[in-house]
Amino acid sequence: MSETCKTCRKKFDSGIWLASEFKEEKVFLFCSDKCKKKYLKVKLRRIKTEYPKYYERLMKSKKHPYDKVI
Numbered sequence: 262m263s264e265t266c267k268t269c270r271k272k273f274d275s276g277i278w279l280a281s282e283f284k285e286e287k288v289f290l291f292c293s294d295k296c297k298k299k300y301l302k303v304k305l306r307r308i309k310t311e312y313p314k315y316y317e318r319l320m321k322s323k324k325h326p327y328d329k330v331i
Contacts, residue, residue, distance in 0.1 A: 268296035 263272045273292040279300075281288055291297040309316040 264290050266290060266292040266296050268292075268300045 263274060264276065265272055266276065267289045268291060271292050277291045277294060277297050279289040279291065279297060289300070291300065305316070305319070308319065
């Protein structure tokens with residue numbers, strides 16, 4: 262069964278998936294780790310501009326893996 266990459270829209274048979282954030286969203290599928298990282302980079306950039314306080318909390322939790330934000 263062929264799927265489409267969320268980032269580059271390339272067709273692939275097996276790849277990497279990322280669980281959705283909300284119930285009504287579908288699972289995000291990526292053809293490679295490179296595409297997954299590119300998608301996360303764009304998403305973090307959007308969070309940084311629109312929700313700066315939440316972005317700071319995310320970065321803090323990234324530095325300290327035992328401090329969970331979510």
